[in-house]
Amino acid sequence: MTYAGLDIAKLLIDGQLVDADGGATYDNINPATEAAIGVAADASAGDVDAAIAAARRAFDETTWSTDVALRVRCLRQLQDALSKHAEPFKAMSTAEVGLPSRISGSTFDRPVEGIGWVADLLEKYEFTQAHGIGQIEQFRSRRWTEREPYGVVGAITPWNQPTQVNLAKVAPALAAGNTVVLKAAPTTPWCASALGKIVAEHTDIPPGVLNVITSSVNDRGEELITDPRVDLISFTGSTAVGRRIMKLGSETVKKCFLELGGKSANIVFADADFATAIGMSTFMVCVHAGQGCATLTRLLLPRSRFEEGVQLAAQMLSMVPYGDPLDPANVMGPLNSERHRDRVEGIVERAKAAGGTPVLGGRRPSRFDRGYYFEPTLFADMPEDAEIVRNEIFGPVLVALPFDDEDDAVRIANDSIFGLSGAVFSGDHERSKAVARRIRAGTMIVDGGIYYGPDVPFGGYKQSGIGREMGQLGFEEYLQIKTLCEPV
Structure with a gap:
């Protein structure tokens, strides 16, 4: 299945563009015409399990989490490849989202430029911070903190600005050294599938580091939230769904980074x-x-x-x-x-x-x-x-x-x-x-x-969410803090 030159009816699992389990697909509907414009891969629970397993293996068994130079190179490759495929992405946004062509350019170009900002931040970011010498009784210790990735990130994204939000989550999560399972909204699968294709064919991102799931049902997102192999959930969507994610995530005391609704x-x-x-x-x-x-x-x-x-x-x-x-x-x-x-x-x-x-x-x-x-x-x-x-x-x-x-x-x-x-x-x-x-x-x-x-943190107070997206604070949402000490 191709649209504007991109094959977009595939999942990305462990570095491979694959059909959903049993070849399952569902219609992608153009909201301006109410007509099916093609099909998307309809992932099963088994597909999600395979994606999580791939992300877990890639985090635990490869050097992705520690190789900053590789991550910088891959991010710049991703930015370059997306820029070269800008027109197909903009056409998809209009077709499956209903986003007017008059504004689809800026809602693609600026998020893609933001990948470069994240790569620049990664190159200069200090993952280690010294806290000096401390003394308790006769014991003197040198203390410092190190920031390290959480592990496997489940990124669940909405349908209103899929490319912008996909990149706002994927770029900093990968930059921080995490591996990611990206789960797209049911009504806007293609922007995520096309991102998976770009990653698989135009970057050196290792197999399993980014996995992309599309599905006609929201259950696939809940499987990410409840799986103990997933360390962090990054979600953008309604406050009602955010509340449910917090409840489900509490079973594994999972960090839930939520960008929710507003009535501004x-x-x-x-x-x-x-x-x-x-x-x-x-x-x-x-x-x-x-x-x-x-x-x-x-x-x-x-x-x-x-x-x-x-x-x-x-x-x-x-x-x-x-x-x-x-x-x-x-x-x-x-x-x-x-x-x-x-x-x-x-x-x-x-x-x-x-x-x-x-x-x-x-x-x-x-x-x-x-x-x-x-x-x-x-x-x-x-x-x-x-x-x-x-x-x-x-x-x-x-x-x-x-x-x-x-x-x-x-x-x-x-x-x-x-x-x-x-x-x-x-x-x-x-x-x-x-x-x-x-x-x-x-x-x-x-x-x-x-x-x-890309340099300004975005997020809300009260029931509009927890945490910040974009900016240095958004990057740091995907990092753990470890305190270390040694005797002196």
């Missing part, structure tokens, strides 16, 4: 540039149909300018170009699957049944005969405890809420189980920074800044 607030003060501030929320809630964990889905407006802000938001949302993700004019395509479209629609319908009236949208667009599309949607003045206000929707749905003063805005922003991201806009930059520091969130946009980059 954008606080816009009365003296802010309303067009810029509100535009950030309306753009983010529509780009890729709002399928982003850090999307600013709660728009907090001063009561004195609330109606003005709501009307401006509605006007901006009504102008968002959306439709066929192959059309470069569109910034918004379909939702990723029928199941997810039904979930988003269900939340909106329950908000209507509870008395809410959307200012804009709230339906499947009638102009499309097929595809999992949903209109850009705006609700205003909903109760703060409403489901649509409190729950992550992961769709093109924005909720506007009024606040009375600065303390009230901070209270509303922090009144959430989530704490992934947020934004503050005002005419006083120092005020914006001061308010941003009061928000319990892992990333904060201050007057329009952009935090994304």
Whole structure:
């Protein structure tokens, strides 16, 4: 099975591109057309077992964990090979994810560039830190710490930005000296399969160091979580699934590194540039149909300018170009699957049944005969405890809420189980920074800044996750700390 020149219906297990057990496959559905665009390998429990065994052997019996020069070389080979195959990857993202071609370039190019940043970090990273001489009674000891890889990493990735998240996990995990079993989301298997093919055919990464599993069911991920041969689980996805991973991982006291959901607030003060501030929320809630964990889905407006802000938001949302993700004019395509479209629609319908009236949208667009599309949607003045206000929707749905003063805005922003991201806009930059520091969130946009980059850690407070991805902190998530001492 090939797509855009890449054979993508294979698993990668122990260095070999192989069929799933019994040749099992499942259809890969294009969310814009609802048509099957090909098949993916449908791994069995036996395939997962073989992948874990290969990763365990590669970690325990090869020099991968100790050979920094080999790891640097392999990472640079991976970056180079992915760059040469950029166009097929971008085409796959549009076809299986529904990611508009207008933005598929940046969501591929920047993560690939990030591999080089990780390789640079690895070349200069100090794995050993001295802690000097200590004395207890008559005993003097030299103490130091060494960082070493965890072992086998189970990386479970989502469907919204599969290539970006796959690389954000695989690159630092491998750089740190771990071996990896990458398990892709059921609805976006090809981006992971193609990564496996690149590794197998264009790098010197030894057999078993990276294994790639695709499957039509989520059970394959649970097998990774519960297997005692797996030392660490790195997961990106919903908070509900993150809770289950923590429960399952507790049986083996497994480290669980979790990047979970969000319901991020954008606080816009009365003296802010309303067009810029509100535009950030309306753009983010529509780009890729709002399928982003850090999307600013709660728009907090001063009561004195609330109606003005709501009307401006509605006007901006009504102008968002959306439709066929192959059309470069569109910034918004379909939702990723029928199941997810039904979930988003269900939340909106329950908000209507509870008395809410959307200012804009709230339906499947009638102009499309097929595809999992949903209109850009705006609700205003909903109760703060409403489901649509409190729950992550992961769709093109924005909720506007009024606040009375600065303390009230901070209270509303922090009144959430989530704490992934947020934004503050005002005419006083120092005020914006001061308010941003009061928000319990892992990333904060201050007057329009952009935090994304391979060198910047990303993650959340509260039920938005545990740990940080990217940056040096993200690399160190995949390292254990060992303390050593000797007499002097």
